Amino acid sequence: MDCPACGTHTRTLETRRAEAGAALRRRRECPGCGQRFTTFERREPLMVVKRGGRRQPFDRAKLLAGLVRASHKRDVDPRDLEAIVEGIERAGHAGGGELSAERIGELCLEGLAPLDRGAFLQFAGTLPGPVPVDLQNPRKYGESGGTDSVRSEEDAARPTPRERARGDN
Numbered sequence: 001m002d003c004p005a006c007g008t009h010t011r012t013l014e015t016r017r018a019e020a021g022a023a024l025r026r027r028r029e030c031p032g033c034g035q036r037f038t039t040f041e042r043r044e045p046l047m048v049v050k051r052g053g054r055r056q057p058f059d060r061a062k063l064l065a066g067l068v069r070a071s072h073k074r075d076v077d078p079r080d081l082e083a084i085v086e087g088i089e090r091a092g093h094a095g096g097g098e099l100s101a102e103r104i105g106e107l108c109l110e111g112l113a114p115l116d117r118g119a120f121l122q123f124a125g126t127l128p129g130p131v132p133v134d135l136q137n138p139r140k141y142g143e144s145g146g147t148d149s150v151r152s153e154e155d156a157a158r159p160t161p162r163e164r165a166r167g168d169n
């Protein structure tokens with residue numbers, strides 16, 4: 001946005017969440033006159049579509065609390081849980097401002113799978129209905145470092161292209 005004093009385009013010094021994630025607070029500075037000021041940007045609340053079509057505002061704190069509970073005594077960095085919630089908020093805003101409760105559950109599971117299997121299973125147990133088929137085997141997503149690390153005996157014995165190139169020189 002432009003500086004209210006001189007009209008120069010300002011730059012953002014710092015962005016923080018405010019009002020429990022419903023707003024962004026930005027510290028701005030004008031490169032023209034040096035004035036500093038703060039802006040608040042409020043977003044439309046994300047809506048959750050429940051089974052049966054009922055809508056309710058997305059409760060960021062409640063979802064995060066659920067993820068924290070599922071990760072109790074597990075080796076999970078709370079910042080990774082925050083990141084899952086932020087990813088869900090991004091997906092919701094990108095998708096027109098609403099997400100189904102079911103989709104939110106799936107996104108949580110997708111986020112937890114590579115972090116910790118115990119937390120994944122714990123969280124899956126709190127969701128209504130079965131775990132989506134493509135998430136039933138969390139090993140697929142992590143645990144041993146992803147599918148790339150699972151090379152068959154045959155693959156492992158075969159030289160990588162780089163090794164082959166070195167051999168030819």
Ligand SMILES: [Zn+2]
Binds near residue numbers: 007008
């Ligand atoms: Zn200015």
